[in-house]
Amino acid sequence: MTTVRDTSEASAIYHFTVNGEPREAAVPGMRRLLDVLREDLGLTGTKEGCGEGECGACTVIVDDLVVDSCLVPVCQVEGADIRTVEGLSDAEARALSPLQQAFLERGGAQCGICTPGMLMAAQAYLDDGGPANEADIREAIAGNLCRCTGYTKIIDAIEAAAIARDEAIEDDESEDEDEE
Amino acid sequence: MLEPPVVSPASLSEALSLRASGGYRPIAGGTDLMVQLAADVAEPDAVLDLSRLAELKGVSTDGYEVTIGALTTYTELRHSPVISARLRALAEAAATIGAAQIQNRGTIGGNICNASPAGDTLPVLLAVDAQFDLASVRGERTVQAREFWTGYRQLALTDDELLLRVRFAVDRTRHTRFRKVGTRAAQAISKVVIALSYRSDGGVWRDVRVALGSVAPTPIRATATEAALEGTRPGEAVADQAAQVLAGEIQPIDDVRSSAVYRRSVSARVLHRLLREEGGW
Numbered sequence: 001m002t003t004v005r006d007t008s009e010a011s012a013i014y015h016f017t018v019n020g021e022p023r024e025a026a027v028p029g030m031r032r033l034l035d036v037l038r039e040d041l042g043l044t045g046t047k048e049g050c051g052e053g054e055c056g057a058c059t060v061i062v063d064d065l066v067v068d069s070c071l072v073p074v075c076q077v078e079g080a081d082i083r084t085v086e087g088l089s090d091a092e093a094r095a096l097s098p099l100q101q102a103f104l105e106r107g108g109a110q111c112g113i114c115t116p117g118m119l120m121a122a123q124a125y126l127d128d129g130g131p132a133n134e135a136d137i138r139e140a141i142a143g144n145l146c147r148c149t150g151y152t153k154i155i156d157a158i159e160a161a162a163i164a165r166d167e168a169i170e171d172d173e174s175e176d177e178d179e180e
Numbered sequence: 181m182l183e184p185p186v187v188s189p190a191s192l193s194e195a196l197s198l199r200a201s202g203g204y205r206p207i208a209g210g211t212d213l214m215v216q217l218a219a220d221v222a223e224p225d226a227v228l229d230l231s232r233l234a235e236l237k238g239v240s241t242d243g244y245e246v247t248i249g250a251l252t253t254y255t256e257l258r259h260s261p262v263i264s265a266r267l268r269a270l271a272e273a274a275a276t277i278g279a280a281q282i283q284n285r286g287t288i289g290g291n292i293c294n295a296s297p298a299g300d301t302l303p304v305l306l307a308v309d310a311q312f313d314l315a316s317v318r319g320e321r322t323v324q325a326r327e328f329w330t331g332y333r334q335l336a337l338t339d340d341e342l343l344l345r346v347r348f349a350v351d352r353t354r355h356t357r358f359r360k361v362g363t364r365a366a367q368a369i370s371k372v373v374i375a376l377s378y379r380s381d382g383g384v385w386r387d388v389r390v391a392l393g394s395v396a397p398t399p400i401r402a403t404a405t406e407a408a409l410e411g412t413r414p415g416e417a418v419a420d421q422a423a424q425v426l427a428g429e430i431q432p433i434d435d436v437r438s439s440a441v442y443r444r445s446v447s448a449r450v451l452h453r454l455l456r457e458e459g460g461w
Contacts, residue, residue, distance in 0.1 A: 003232075004188045030183035030227055032214065052215045054367060056281055065255070065284040071214040072285065073207065075188050076231045121280065142366030143279025 004029065004075065016080045018043065019087030029075030033067075034058045036074045037084060045085040045116050049145070056144035059117035060084050066124045068143070085116035088123065099123055099161040108157035110148035118144045122158045132162035184217075188229040192315070192344075195233060200317045200340040204228035208251055209285035211278070212294040236289070236344060239263055248346040250289025255280070257288065257301075266350055267308060269358035269375060273301045279366040289343045295333045295398070298370045298437075302329070302399035304358055306391035307377035310348040316340040322347075329398035353379045354387075357454050361446055363437075370394045371438035372447050376454045383413050390422075390451065395432040395443055404429045405451070419455040423448040 004012045013026045018041065025040050037043045037060070049057030051070050058069040061083040088097040096104065099122055109115040118141060125140035137158045138151075146154060187204070189195040198204050205224030207213050208231070216222035230236065236251040239260045246266050248257070254274035257263050263271045277283055277291075277300050291299045292312065302325075310325040314337060328336050337343065356377040362368030373393035378385040388409040390402040405426040412418045432443035 003190045003194060028183035029186040029188065029229065030217070032218075051218055053211055053278065053282060056279070059281055066280050067285055068281040070218075071210050071281075073183075073186065073210060073214065073227075073229070075186050075229050076210065078188070124280075139366070140280065143281040145367075 004078065012075070014074050014078050016077050016082055018082045019084060020081075025074060027074060030073045032070050033060070033062075033072040033074050033077055033082070034069040037069060037082075043084055043086050047113055047116055049113065049117075054145070055114070055117075056121060056141075057114055057117045059120045059144060061120055061124050064124070064127070066121050066143075083120070083123075085119055088119060097123075098164050099126060099158070102157040102161040102164070103154070106157040106160060107153040108149065110146075114144060114146040114148075118146065118154055122154075122161070125158065126162060126165055130162065132159045132166065134159065137162075184224050184227050186227040186229050188232050190232050192233055192235055192342075195228060195230060195342060196315060196317050196340075198228055199342055202339065206230055206293070206342060208287040208290040208293075209253060211282050211286040212290060212296075230342070241266065241350065243350060245347050245349055248288055250292075250343045250345055251287050252289075254278075254283035254286050254288070254301075258283065267304070267348065267356060269307075269356040269377075270301060270304045272358045273304050273360070273373075273375075276300055276360045276362070276365075276368075276370075282367075288346060292328070292346070293335065293337065293343055295329055295335055297332070297396060297398055298373065298394045299399060300360060300370060300373050300393065303373050303375035303391035303393050304356065305346065305348070306399055306401055307356055307375035307389040308348045308354070309389070310346050312346055313344045314341045315344050316342070320344070326401060332397035334398075351379065353381070355380060355458065357458065359450050359454060361450065369437055372432075372443050372450065374447060374450050374454070376451065376458070378409070378458075385409055385412055385414060390426065392430060392447060394437070395430040395447060400430070402426055402429050409455075414455045414459050415461060416456075419452050419459070422455065423452040426451050 015024045025036050037046050047057040049055035053068045053071045059066050060069045062080050103109050121141050121144050137155050203225040206228045236249040238249050239262045240247050241262050254277050257274040258271050291301045305325045312323050323336050358375050360370050361372045362370050375391045377389040379387045388406045390405045393399045408422045408425045427444050427448040432440045434440050
């Protein structure tokens with residue numbers, strides 16, 4: 001990677017992908033990823049809660065890892081793959097993701113301010129193969145505060161999504177066996 | 181908050197030249213500095229983004245010593261086979277910091293240089309006599325962890341230096357334990373953090389280290405407590421005495437997270453518990 005200078009005369013241009021789409025932003029390098037997403041790219045699904053890394057409302061996935069986007073300067077995501085809540089659903093099919101559907105069915109969202117961040121923390125957990133196990137799920141969302149639900153229904157939803165994921169994998173495997 | 185200008189150098193030599201030119205505040209994972217910037221607590225003229233310096237990332241060992249690059253994250257420490265085998269207490273400390281979002285970004289070098297008295301990895305580094313390699317355009321030098329934090333958020337790091345790596349000796353006879361007391365298991369800044377380390381010489385404790393955070397303006401070694409344990413086979417009577425010495429030795433304060441009385445009491449009790457667990461009595 002080459003050295004990037006962001007001087008007062010001219011902002012650098014930063015390049016990355018958001019939900020699979022190549023994007024660029026000509027912004028000060030110390031601008032928070034949260035602000036670049038919301039203000040510069042118009043992706044307002046990611047929420048600001050505390051702005052200091054305590055609440056997790058601004059959680060997004062950068063190169064497969066959950067981060068608080070309020071704590072990440074955009075200069076540190078050059079070339080990165082960023083996923084936000086806007087990327088979960090299938091826009092063409094107008095279908096929620098299995099995780100979003102589970103939140104809907106289990107009552108995992110109330111006021112909604114924590115929901116985008118909670119979904120992204122849970123999605124990273126599911127993508128990483130996290131089990132349908134309450135203790136592990138609790139640790140995975142320990143950095144995401146919810147003041148409405150008491151967490152029980154959120155954990156139920158993530159557990160249901162993990163079970164559905166595992167069943168889908170088993171179905172795929174049995175189909176593969178049928179083909180053989 | 182108006183964003184300060186930032187430079188993201190691609191090489192260490194360039195980073196050191198920039199640092200030598202003055203005015204640049206380094207940023208690693210940003211979990212402390214971004215908060216300070218948002219609150220206008222830190223108002224640097226310019227920022228030096230270290231994140232592209234691959235040579236400062238990762239854990240390695242040559243069998244005699246473990247080397248941790250300053251940009252190694254807490255998540256990487258938690259998952260490192262070398263750390264699990266050689267200093268599990270450091271992985272345990274990393275696991276208590278924030279939650280996944282913080283552990284994926286925060287670095288050991290940032291924990292060291294942010295120099296909070298509550299820095300969770302710092303007592304572990306003190307307890308194993310870690311050394312810090314610093315560099316500037318003038319060259320490299322090594323500072324003992326014990327000599328690094330000189331006062332409240334004061335460092336033995338000059339304005340033109342960067343922390344490159346942390347090193348500690350591999351010693352199979354050394355046992356190290358870690359315990360943190362906070363309000364909850366995640367996202368808590370410590371009320372008290374403690375590390376205990378010793379070499380077992382046929383059951384006799386040698387080179388005992390007791391290090392604490394959140395009980396003084398810097399992370400500290402409790403040397404009187406160490407002396408009370410040195411050369412003993414800690415049973416209940418020794419543990420009672422060491423805990424009493426520790427309670428008398430530390431000078432914690434009342435603040436938003438805890439009280440001096442609580443910190444003094446819980447430090448002694450946690451040490452006592454660790455001694456009991458290690459002694460198996």
